[in-house]
Amino acid sequence: MNRSTLSAAALICLLLGGWEGAVRIWKIPIFILPPPSRILETAVISAPVILPHAAVTGAEICLGILLAMATAVPLAIAMFAKPVLEKALSPFLVASQAIPVFALAPLLVIWLGYGIASKVFMAWIIIFFPITVSLLQGLKSCDPEYRTLFTLMGSPFFKTLGLLYWPWALPQFFAGLRVGVSVATIGAVIGEWVGAQQGLGFLMIQSNARLQTPLVFAAILWLTAMGLILWTLVGMLEKKIITWKS
Amino acid sequence: MLQVTDLAKYYDGQPVFSGFDLHLPAGRFQVLLGPSGCGKTTLFNTLTGVTPKDAGDIVWQGETMSHLGNLCAYMHQKDLLLPWFSLMDNALLPARTRGLDMAAARERTTQLFFRLGLAGFESHRPHQVSGGMRQRCALVRTLMFDRDLTLLDEPLSALDAITRQRLQHLLLLLQTEFSKTILMITHDVDEALLLADDIFLLSPLPMAVTRCFSLALPKPRAFDDPLLLHTKAEILGHLEKGGVS
Ligand SMILES: Nc1ncnc2c1ncn2[C@@H]1O[C@H](COP(=O)(O)OP(=O)(O)OP(=O)(O)O)[C@@H](O)[C@H]1O
Ligand SMILES: [Mg+2]
Numbered sequence: 001m002n003r004s005t006l007s008a009a010a011l012i013c014l015l016l017g018g019w020e021g022a023v024r025i026w027k028i029p030i031f032i033l034p035p036p037s038r039i040l041e042t043a044v045i046s047a048p049v050i051l052p053h054a055a056v057t058g059a060e061i062c063l064g065i066l067l068a069m070a071t072a073v074p075l076a077i078a079m080f081a082k083p084v085l086e087k088a089l090s091p092f093l094v095a096s097q098a099i100p101v102f103a104l105a106p107l108l109v110i111w112l113g114y115g116i117a118s119k120v121f122m123a124w125i126i127i128f129f130p131i132t133v134s135l136l137q138g139l140k141s142c143d144p145e146y147r148t149l150f151t152l153m154g155s156p157f158f159k160t161l162g163l164l165y166w167p168w169a170l171p172q173f174f175a176g177l178r179v180g181v182s183v184a185t186i187g188a189v190i191g192e193w194v195g196a197q198q199g200l201g202f203l204m205i206q207s208n209a210r211l212q213t214p215l216v217f218a219a220i221l222w223l224t225a226m227g228l229i230l231w232t233l234v235g236m237l238e239k240k241i242i243t244w245k246s
Numbered sequence: 247m248l249q250v251t252d253l254a255k256y257y258d259g260q261p262v263f264s265g266f267d268l269h270l271p272a273g274r275f276q277v278l279l280g281p282s283g284c285g286k287t288t289l290f291n292t293l294t295g296v297t298p299k300d301a302g303d304i305v306w307q308g309e310t311m312s313h314l315g316n317l318c319a320y321m322h323q324k325d326l327l328l329p330w331f332s333l334m335d336n337a338l339l340p341a342r343t344r345g346l347d348m349a350a351a352r353e354r355t356t357q358l359f360f361r362l363g364l365a366g367f368e369s370h371r372p373h374q375v376s377g378g379m380r381q382r383c384a385l386v387r388t389l390m391f392d393r394d395l396t397l398l399d400e401p402l403s404a405l406d407a408i409t410r411q412r413l414q415h416l417l418l419l420l421q422t423e424f425s426k427t428i429l430m431i432t433h434d435v436d437e438a439l440l441l442a443d444d445i446f447l448l449s450p451l452p453m454a455v456t457r458c459f460s461l462a463l464p465k466p467r468a469f470d471d472p473l474l475l476h477t478k479a480e481i482l483g484h485l486e487k488g489g490v491s
Contacts, residue, residue, distance in 0.1 A: 146326055149322065150343065
């Protein structure tokens with residue numbers, strides 16, 4: 001363990017300890033602010049209640065990520081192959097980021113229903129942009145001298161793509177994917193807040209209404225854990241695939 | 247045989263070269279020796295069609311063409327090896343991009359690895375071997391282009407002096423053993439003297455040939471050959487005067 005992780009762990013312990021102490025000293029009611037110990041306890045004890053919801057939210061996030069990759073990768077490649085396409089589309093891509101996506105959530109529920117589709121779509125919109133942009137940038141960052149080499153080898157575009165451009169862009173693709181993964185949970189949960197019958201977001205809204213505050217926090221804890229797991233998985237996948245950066 | 251007449255290339259209206267002529271007979275080793283930034287790489291890029299030429303004719307084996315494209319093999323100062331492939335896969339790239347028979351190509355690459363002292367390193371990644379070995383791998387890849395005409399753009403200038411000297415002998419194999427026709431760019435007068443049949447001295451921008459030396463010495467050559475030393479003195483004297491004819 002290095003110094004920075006140690007000091008981060010120390011800081012977290014300090015914060016949690018302060019929180020726990022403050023709640024106990026001032027006798028803050030649990031429905032206003034439960035102590036960390038109580039949150040952890042609820043997260044474990046209520047696991048049978050939380051787990052099905054977590055599974056739904058997890059599925060939404062994963063589907064959103066898969067869908068985003070399935071669309072962002074071809075689009076980035078098409079924009080890379082045809083600069084005209086990039087010129088035509090990039091204003092729309094930027095504009096799409098100016099739309100407050102969360103404001104769209106109620107509409108998405110009207111269009112796509114209370115089921116999983118509207119949440120997957122929400123996650124997709126949010127993840128799609130960072131992946132597209134960073135992958136495109138990665139592809140464009142390819143060293144022109146390598147391009148010359150491939151031109152002189154008479155390599156057709158799709159061969160060059162597989163052998164040169166794609167591996168070249170992989171680090172940036174993963175950077176985009178990591179950003180996407182870390183915001184994906186937000187998208188799914190907001191979708192669930194607006195209208196859903198299951199999912200961690202739904203659980204939070206429901207528990208909130210019943211003043212089951214520890215359960216709200218427990219749901220957040222699970223959500224955070226899911227986000228962290230996804231982040232770590234992406235990191236591991238990156239390490240496994242990109243073996244040449246040393 | 248390559249015949250270039252009246253070749254011109256302009257950047258922003260300024261000529262990098264114009265009216266440039268070159269005659270490269272089959273099997274010959276010609277070297278362009280010129281100051282940095284005089285337009286040597288641009289000449290190569292124009293010949294290969296990486297950038298379009300603005301005027302002139304390129305005739306290769308009796309056929310007029312707009313550029314040589316992938317009719318020539320190409321080696322760069324940087325090894326340009328792909329870090330995600332092994333040395334073997336890097337050397338196999340020209341065969342792969344052309345969709346050639348991979349089994350045959352692999353066999354040939356293995357032979358060339360052996361010939362150039364890379365045997366046993368086939369599955370190493372570029373970052374696991376020395377700069378000299380990387381450049382040797384790039385040389386194998388150049389041979390795997392399987393083209394008669396070979397363009398070398400300062401192929402050894404990124405290496406240290408000792409490694410460079412070793413690799414100069416290997417470059418010579420291109421001509422003596424693999425019968426390539428070679429056009430090479432270099433900054434290094436000794437390298438030119440050691441390898442070249444013809445040495446062209448180039449002026450700064452706009453680039454033009456100011457002198458031509460032909461060396462009818464057998465190869466491999468010795469550094470202390472009197473004719474070689476005499477030519478060297480002449481070249482250095484010429485460069486000292488500012489390289490103008
Ligand atoms: N794409 C470009 N646009 C405009 N000018 C360029 C471009 N490429 C090269 N030049 C200019 O053309 C001139 C010749 O460049 P070039 O790379 O051919 O030189 P060189 O002789 O290969 O130099 P070196 O020995 O340093 O490799 C330089 O002055 C350079 O600034
Ligand atoms: Mg150059």
